[in-house]
Amino acid sequence: MIKLQNVSKSYMSPNGVFQAVAPASLHVEEGDVYGIIGFSGAGKSTLLRMVNLLEKPDDGKVYVDGQELTSLSKKDLRKARQSIGMIFQHFNLLNNRTVAGNVAFPLEVAGIGKEEREARVRECLEIVGLTEKINSYPSKLSGGQKQRVAIARALASRPKVLLCDEPTSALDPQTTRSILAFLKEINQNLGVTILLVTHEMNVVKEICNKVAVMENGHLVEKLSLSEKEIAPKTDIAKLLFEEEFTEKRGVIHV
Numbered sequence: 001m002i003k004l005q006n007v008s009k010s011y012m013s014p015n016g017v018f019q020a021v022a023p024a025s026l027h028v029e030e031g032d033v034y035g036i037i038g039f040s041g042a043g044k045s046t047l048l049r050m051v052n053l054l055e056k057p058d059d060g061k062v063y064v065d066g067q068e069l070t071s072l073s074k075k076d077l078r079k080a081r082q083s084i085g086m087i088f089q090h091f092n093l094l095n096n097r098t099v100a101g102n103v104a105f106p107l108e109v110a111g112i113g114k115e116e117r118e119a120r121v122r123e124c125l126e127i128v129g130l131t132e133k134i135n136s137y138p139s140k141l142s143g144g145q146k147q148r149v150a151i152a153r154a155l156a157s158r159p160k161v162l163l164c165d166e167p168t169s170a171l172d173p174q175t176t177r178s179i180l181a182f183l184k185e186i187n188q189n190l191g192v193t194i195l196l197v198t199h200e201m202n203v204v205k206e207i208c209n210k211v212a213v214m215e216n217g218h219l220v221e222k223l224s225l226s227e228k229e230i231a232p233k234t235d236i237a238k239l240l241f242e243e244e245f246t247e248k249r250g251v252i253h254v
């Protein structure tokens with residue numbers, strides 16, 4: 001469903017060129033909830049943002065649902081992006097719009113008519129259990145409710161893929177669990193493939209079936225979590241996994 005082929009990204013820094021992501025390849029299959037974990041600054045968000053070309057890779061190819069995004073015109077890319085939803089750590093809602101207005105926003109941009117928009121807004125707010133907040137403004141919502149609105153907005157275009165950038169990092173543990181439960185439901189009931197960046201191992205453990213570990217801009221290891229024995233090879237993956245799965249120390253923040 002998502003294929004990254006040798007994508008890389010560098011930025012100019014005061015000390016010269018800084019490689020945020022070294023050539024990386026990743027294959028996310030349809031139905032996966034694929035996690036990307038690593039320390040702060042490892043390049044996780046940059047890698048994620050290259051999937052919908054919010055960050056344009058310097059090199060390499062990006063395929064989503066069989067289409068090479070890196071070869072599309074601006075117009076075709078805009079269209080292709082409609083099948084890729086995205087949610088963020090800080091929700092990124094429009095504060096001057098109601099909940100309904102936020103969820104309707106991508107549909108307005110896509111030129112979908114009023115009646116269809118209103119039906120989709122209701123449908124998506126039902127999925128996240130927020131119908132009663134349809135006319136509220138974001139300032140009146142809790143963090144968890146804001147993230148549910150953001151999920152509803154991401155679902156409005158009926159995407160095949162949902163990109164999640166630290167979706168629960170601004171939330172308390174209980175709210176985190178409920179947001180993760182919504183994401184899992186969306187994956188299982190709507191068949192949406194999820195690629196999720198996190199620094200919290202409990203998030204990976206809770207909903208991912210696969211995980212990639214990033215360190216200093218490199219994708220250093222990929223693991224399937226459906227195996228009985230998880231056998232990480234790199235030091236960083238061992239650090240993350242063995243403590244979590246063997247010693248059962250609970251949440252590790254990296």
Ligand SMILES: Nc1ncnc2c1ncn2[C@@H]1O[C@H](COP(=O)(O)OP(=O)(O)OP(=O)(O)O)[C@@H](O)[C@H]1O
Nearest residue numbers: 011012020038039040041042043044045046047199
């Ligand atoms: N637009 C940019 N310009 C310059 N440097 C950038 C830019 N975006 C990211 N970087 C740098 O690239 C590196 C990787 O950043 P990225 O946000 O991808 O890491 P991350 O693993 O998601 O970390 P965090 O969890 O802290 O967000 C960091 O050192 C960051 O400062």
